[in-house]
Amino acid sequence: MRRALAMRTLPVGERALLVELESGEDAEALHAELLRRRAAGILPPVREIVPAARTVLLDGLDDPERLAALLPGWQVAPPRADAGPAVRIPVRYDGPDLAExxxxxxxxxxxxxxxxxxxxxxxxxxxFAPGFGYLTGLPEQYAVPRRATPRTAVPAGSLALAGPYTGVYPRSSPGGWQLIGTTDAVLWDPEREPAALLAPGTRVRFVPRGAV
Known part of the structure; x- marks a missing residue:
């Protein structure tokens, strides 16, 4: 069911607008609506639409004030995954935090x-890092806390959980997420077009490989 979203709009420079939402789900819904309207040719010209945890940044606007006045009146549908096949990522569920x-x-x-x-x-x-996607999809009861002490180095390809999110580390880096598996999938390749395997709105399935 479509509904108006509670939001706050903040100007960023002369040609950008930051929209703050009440929840991550609302930010996903607004991002999807912006993409839909742009594809339909009914969104004012915008160079970039950048979603985050509870915000959406619109950059390169001709008239940010006009769009800021229009947004609260939009009726927005709940977020849903993009049409088309899901990206399937093979995973070995062998992470050191799986039992925990x-x-x-x-x-x-x-x-x-x-x-x-x-x-x-x-x-x-x-x-966080090029190619790192914050994935939603697990029911609320499966949210997990970050580790009390972050690791100084998490291996590339680590499948991890934190709060409501699932993610795959595209490269080795420090991190405090719970590691539950590993994959050989390349999340970021600057020689590939597009370089990122995952983009906002992409559907993702994790496919178990090997015995647990």
């Missing part, structure tokens, strides 16, 4: 793998 995550969920390790691999995810937004 299963314990938080109150299930066995095998059940935790089934829960995670059965979900269909959507890239809500990208950030």
């Amino acid at each position: 995550v299963a314990a938080v969920w109150g299930v066995s390790v095998r059940a935790a793998v089934r829960i995670h691999s059965a979900a269909e995810f959507r890239v809500a937004f990208c950030g």
Whole structure:
């Protein structure tokens, strides 16, 4: 059901607008609506639309004030994944924190793998590092806390959880997410077009490989 979203709009320079939403789901919904309207040719000219956890940045606007006045009156549909096939990422559920995550969920390790691999995810937004997508799709009861002490180096290809999000580290870096698996998929390749395997709105499925 479409509905108006509670939001706050803030000017950024002379030609950009930052829209703050009440939740990540609202930010996803607004981002999808902006893309739909741009594709239909009914969105004022904008150079970039950049979603984040609870904000959407619109850059390169001719008249930010006009759009800021229009946005609160839009009727926006709930977020849904892009049409088309999902990106399927093969995963070995062999992460060092898998048993701990299963314990938080109150299930066995095998059940935790089934829960995670059965979900269909959507890239809500990208950030942190080139190619890193913040994926939503797990029910609220499966949110997990970050590690109390972050690791100084998380290997590239690590499948990880934090809060409501799932993500794959595209390169080795420090990090405090819970590591539940590994993949050989290349998340970021500057020689590839597009360079990022995952973009906001992309549907994602994780496919188990090997025994748990």
